[in-house]
Amino acid sequence: MIRLSAITPSGQVHLGNYLGALRTWAREGTKDDVYFISDLHAMTASHNAQRLRSLTREQFAVLIACGIEPESTCVQSDLIRELGALNWVLECTCTYGEAARMIQFKEKSLGRESVRLSLLTYPVLMAADILLQGTAEVPVGEDQLQHVELARALARRFNHAYGDAFVVPTAVVPKVGARIKDLADPARKMDKSAQNSAGVVFVLDEPDLVRRKIKRAVSSTEGIANLTDVLASCTGKEPEDYTSRFADLKDVVAEAVIEELRPVRDRTLALLADPAELDRVRASGAARARDRAQHRLDAALRLSGLS
Ligand code: AQP
Numbered sequence: 001m002i003r004l005s006a007i008t009p010s011g012q013v014h015l016g017n018y019l020g021a022l023r024t025w026a027r028e029g030t031k032d033d034v035y036f037i038s039d040l041h042a043m044t045a046s047h048n049a050q051r052l053r054s055l056t057r058e059q060f061a062v063l064i065a066c067g068i069e070p071e072s073t074c075v076q077s078d079l080i081r082e083l084g085a086l087n088w089v090l091e092c093t094c095t096y097g098e099a100a101r102m103i104q105f106k107e108k109s110l111g112r113e114s115v116r117l118s119l120l121t122y123p124v125l126m127a128a129d130i131l132l133q134g135t136a137e138v139p140v141g142e143d144q145l146q147h148v149e150l151a152r153a154l155a156r157r158f159n160h161a162y163g164d165a166f167v168v169p170t171a172v173v174p175k176v177g178a179r180i181k182d183l184a185d186p187a188r189k190m191d192k193s194a195q196n197s198a199g200v201v202f203v204l205d206e207p208d209l210v211r212r213k214i215k216r217a218v219s220s221t222e223g224i225a226n227l228t229d230v231l232a233s234c235t236g237k238e239p240e241d242y243t244s245r246f247a248d249l250k251d252v253v254a255e256a257v258i259e260e261l262r263p264v265r266d267r268t269l270a271l272l273a274d275p276a277e278l279d280r281v282r283a284s285g286a287a288r289a290r291d292r293a294q295h296r297l298d299a300a301l302r303l304s305g306l307s
Contacts, residue, residue: 002167003029004135006038006076009055010045011192013062015201015257016180018264019233024174026067033072034133034289035063040076040083041126044119045108058268061278062203065267070281071288076129078286082293086128087121089304093154093161094124103146127151131166132293139174162303165296178229183217186226204265207258214254227253234260 005025007017025035039056056075063073076083099105099120109115118125123146130138130151138148148171155166182188184199194200199217201210217223227249232238234256271278301307 001136002032002034002134003137003139004034004036004130004133005139006036006041006129007059007063008038008192009042009052009059011194012055012202012204013059014180014190014192014203015230015261016190017192018066018203018261019178019180019230022063022066022068025063029069029072031069031071033069034135035068035073036129036289037063037075038129040080041122044116044122046116057278058204058272060282061268061271062264064271064278064281065264070285072285073281074285074289075282078282079132079289079293082132082290082297083125083128086132086297086300087125089300089306090124090127090131090154090158091121092304093158094127094150098150098153099123102150104143123147123150124154127154130169131155132296133289134167134292134296135169136167137172138169139172142173145171145173158300158304162305163299165300165303178233180230180233181222181226183213183223183226186218186220186222201257201261203261204268205261207262210258210261211254214250214257217250224249231256 005021007013007021013022025033029035037056037059039052042052042055056077060073060075064070102120102123104123105120108119126147127150130148131154138151140148148169152168152170155168159166159168180190182190182194182199183201184196188194190200192200198213201213205213214227217227231249231253234253271281298307
C-alpha cells in the first residue's frame, strides 16, 4: 500500500517537522511510500529562486539523513513534466467553484493585494502528486483534509467519465503527536517561515545555538508544557513523568534535543558536503517515482483523448 507525504521548502526544517513528521516517516515508512520535497508548492507564494533551490537541496538531505528509505524519496520538481501534464488533465476535470471553495485558499489569500493564481490551483497539483503515484493513503492534518477530498473527487470523476486510470485515495488523520510550539511564543506552532527564528529550533542549528534558544524559551505555563512535550517526544516518555522533577528543565531539554538531533545534523552536513552522492540519491528516487508514474500518466492522457 502506497502512502504519500511531503514537506514544503518554505524554510529550514525545524524540530516540529522532525518530531511531528520526518521521524515517523523514517520509523514507519516503507519502500512503497513516497516522501517528497514539495518545491512546486513553495512557489505559490513570493519566492527567491536561489533560496528555493538551496532549501530544496538541504531539506532533501535532511530526509535522507533522518533515515527515510532513499528509494521512497524524491523532489517534486524532478517530476515536473509528468506532474505538469497530469495537472492539466486534472484542471480540466475540476471546476472553478471547487478550487475557490478551498478554505486554505481563502485563509492564505485573505487581505493580500496580489495572490498568485497557483495558490488557487495548487490543490489540483496536490491531487496530481497523489494520483500520479497511485497513492492509497494520504496521512494529513485536519487542515489538509479538504484537499484530499478534492483529489478523491477528481479521481472518481475522471474514472467515471473516461475510464479507470486512478486509485481513489483515502485521507488518514494520524493520531496527533505533540504539536511543537514556538519557544518564544507558545501560542503559535513552531513554524518554518516564522518572522522571528528565536523560538524555532532548526535541525541544522549548532548545539550552542540550540542551548541558547531553549534557555531563552518563555517560562509561562504554556511554555513549560511545550518544553515537557519536547522532552517527552525526544525521550519517548510521558510528559507527566517530568512535572517538577528537574531543577533546571531547560538544561535537560536542551541536552535531550541536541542528542536527538545530533545524528541527523551530522549526516545532513556529510551529505551536503558530498554533492555527487546527494545528486545520485536524488536522481535514483526521481527515476523510481517516474517509473511508477509513467503507465498511469499514459493511461490518463490516452483515456482523456490526448494520445
Ligand atoms: N510545530 C510542529 N509540530 C509538529 N509537527 C509539525 N509539522 C509542521 N510544524 C509542526 C509537520 O511537518 C510536516 C511538514 O510540514 P509542511 O511543510 O507541510 O509545513 P506546515 O505544516 O505548513 O508547517 P511549517 O513547517 O511551519 O511550515 P510553513 O512555515 O510553510 O507553514 C507536516 O506533516 C506537518 O504536520
